Amino acid sequence: MAIIETTNLAYTYPGGSKPSIRDVSIAIEKGDFVILTGPSGCGKTTLCRCFNGLIPHFYSGKLEGELTVAGVKIVDHPIYEIAKRVGLVFQNPENQLFALSAEKDVAFGLENLGMPRDEIRKRVDWALQMTGIEDLRERAPHELSGGQQQRVAIACVLAMQPDVMVLDEPTSFLDPLGAKKIFEVINELNGKLGITVILVEHRLDLASKYANHVIIMDEGKVVLDGEPREVFNSETARLIGVGIPKATRLWQMLREDGIRLKEAPVSSEEAAKLLRGVLKT
Amino acid sequence: MIEVKDVYFTYPSGVEALRGVSLTIKNGEFVAIMGQNGAGKTTLVKHFNGLLKPTKGEVLVDEVSTRDVSVAKLARKVGFVFQNPDHQLFSETVEEEIAFALRNFGFKETVTKRRVTWALNLLGLTGYRQTSPFMLSGGERKRVALASVLAWNPKVVMLDEPTIGQDHQQKEKLRQFIVQMNAQRKTVVIVTHDVEFVAECNPRVMLMSEGKIVADGEAKKILTDTKLVTLASIVPPQITQIFLELADLGLPTDLIDVYEARKTLLDHLEGKTPT
Numbered sequence: 001m002a003i004i005e006t007t008n009l010a011y012t013y014p015g016g017s018k019p020s021i022r023d024v025s026i027a028i029e030k031g032d033f034v035i036l037t038g039p040s041g042c043g044k045t046t047l048c049r050c051f052n053g054l055i056p057h058f059y060s061g062k063l064e065g066e067l068t069v070a071g072v073k074i075v076d077h078p079i080y081e082i083a084k085r086v087g088l089v090f091q092n093p094e095n096q097l098f099a100l101s102a103e104k105d106v107a108f109g110l111e112n113l114g115m116p117r118d119e120i121r122k123r124v125d126w127a128l129q130m131t132g133i134e135d136l137r138e139r140a141p142h143e144l145s146g147g148q149q150q151r152v153a154i155a156c157v158l159a160m161q162p163d164v165m166v167l168d169e170p171t172s173f174l175d176p177l178g179a180k181k182i183f184e185v186i187n188e189l190n191g192k193l194g195i196t197v198i199l200v201e202h203r204l205d206l207a208s209k210y211a212n213h214v215i216i217m218d219e220g221k222v223v224l225d226g227e228p229r230e231v232f233n234s235e236t237a238r239l240i241g242v243g244i245p246k247a248t249r250l251w252q253m254l255r256e257d258g259i260r261l262k263e264a265p266v267s268s269e270e271a272a273k274l275l276r277g278v279l280k281t
Numbered sequence: 282m283i284e285v286k287d288v289y290f291t292y293p294s295g296v297e298a299l300r301g302v303s304l305t306i307k308n309g310e311f312v313a314i315m316g317q318n319g320a321g322k323t324t325l326v327k328h329f330n331g332l333l334k335p336t337k338g339e340v341l342v343d344e345v346s347t348r349d350v351s352v353a354k355l356a357r358k359v360g361f362v363f364q365n366p367d368h369q370l371f372s373e374t375v376e377e378e379i380a381f382a383l384r385n386f387g388f389k390e391t392v393t394k395r396r397v398t399w400a401l402n403l404l405g406l407t408g409y410r411q412t413s414p415f416m417l418s419g420g421e422r423k424r425v426a427l428a429s430v431l432a433w434n435p436k437v438v439m440l441d442e443p444t445i446g447q448d449h450q451q452k453e454k455l456r457q458f459i460v461q462m463n464a465q466r467k468t469v470v471i472v473t474h475d476v477e478f479v480a481e482c483n484p485r486v487m488l489m490s491e492g493k494i495v496a497d498g499e500a501k502k503i504l505t506d507t508k509l510v511t512l513a514s515i516v517p518p519q520i521t522q523i524f525l526e527l528a529d530l531g532l533p534t535d536l537i538d539v540y541e542a543r544k545t546l547l548d549h550l551e552g553k554t555p556t
Binding site for chain 2: 038039040041045091092145146147169172173174175176177178179180202203205206241242243245246247249250253254257259267268269271272275276278279280
């Protein structure tokens with residue numbers, strides 16, 4: 001069953017002369033790990049703002065078409081209700097964290113929902129454990145490294161036990177090993193808890209191997225929607241100038257040289273395996 | 282030329298961010314400083330334009346100690362683009378933002394106008410002249426910050442994490458742009474985590490860890506050294522990773538570039554006797 005479904009979704013910001021997104025018709029299945037990418041200004045962030053109801057409840061403007069999340073029409077429900085289903089993690093955790101300790105930051109959303117104290121305690125412990133930061137609970141977020149802060153931000157969203165987690169370039173401020181660890185945490189939440197993940201990302205070399213679904217937008221429209229290897233290998237992806245993984249690019253170049261490896265790889269492991277086959281024979 | 286001589290730096294909080302750094306960057310060089318979060322990269326480059334002064338040791342820019350010259354004067358020579366554009370931008374329009382430093386440096390209004398137009402054009406921002414920087418996307422704000430520094434034409438351009446939030450095409454433009462600045466004998470120093478970007482640019486790489494420089498050399502040498510990259514909390518470029526997995530087949534592992542990889546594979550396959 002699709003957990004997010006849109007039909008001809010279009011949105012124009014207040015005062016905008018043309019829609020920021022238009023004709024968006026997509027279906028995201030429960031448990032999908034989606035990478036949402038495309039050139040800057042293509043409408044990725046706007047679409048994410050629709051998923052958690054910031055559009056149309058916080059940003060006015062003109063929303064057209066249909067959008068349901070977890071069977072609920074976003075337009076008919078207030079943000080605080082949608083927040084229980086869809087969590088949003090920002091690019092820069094500094095913009096999201098404000099409390100005096102990691103624990104208090106994680107508890108904040110739950111307190112706002114008026115949840116009983118015992119339940120809050122349980123959920124905070126669980127979220128800190130799932131993100132591997134139990135030892136940081138007493139620390140002030142501003143004392144933490146970028147990677148640690150980003151984990152606190154993810155824990156805040158996780159504590160709400162959402163069905164869908166939307167992450168807008170969550171690792172861009174982190175060093176590559178720190179980024180890899182965050183992707184692994186997200187991957188685990190997706191695999192173990194079945195949380196649907198929508199990851200906005202430009203660095204496809206790092207993230208592609210975790211995804212089972214890729215959506216590419218350009219100029220407000222969805223131009224590609226499907227399996228990672230099909231999408232990355234398509235002519236359209238090349239023309240838009242999406243930075244497809246180097247493994248996929250190498251495969252394409254070798255193909256032009258007449259070396260036909262089977263299906264296009266999206267990770268170094270896959271590419272190495274395919275090449276090994278050719279090099280050994 | 283930038284010379285750093287055995288520099289130590291301790292923040293007032295007691296954090297020892299630099300612990301004995303020595304290096305020389307010649308005019309016209311392109312250098313990438315890499316390393317994990319908190320390794321001291323930004324602290325180091327803030328010494329190049331005098332924003333920070335060494336606790337011990339000395340930094341010379343064109344043979345003058347940064348202690349003996351004002352930050353304002355040094356800024357004319359060494360431009361710095363912050364990692365987070367919001368730490369830098371404050372004007373009401375993009376145009377005003379770019380003109381600000383030029384007026385401060387005392388450029389004539391006609392020159393200021395010309396330079397603003399030049400910088401807007403260079404970074405594809407002409408359509409945003411009258412827009413508030415805060416209405417722009419993260420990637421666009423970064424370009425405004427870059428334009429505002431390039432406008433006064435500093436000899437050395439330092440960019441802290443220039444590829445964050447930039448899509449593939451913008452990164453490619455940035456790369457071409459750096460190559461172009463280099464060709465004009467400008468010194469370019471970037472602080473970055475973006476391994477794939479460095480692999481495409483192939484600059485001189487300085488690797489930092491815990492306040493020290495642990496490696497200095499060609500990108501190709503450093504990014505393919507698994508011990509070094511682990512030490513600096515980075516991962517090798519995807520192309521390198523492919524070849525590391527195939528190391529047992531007798532292929533080289535010091536490759537970072539997709540074109541190089543293609544050639545190596547083709548040569549290898551041709552060299553084999555047909556069956």
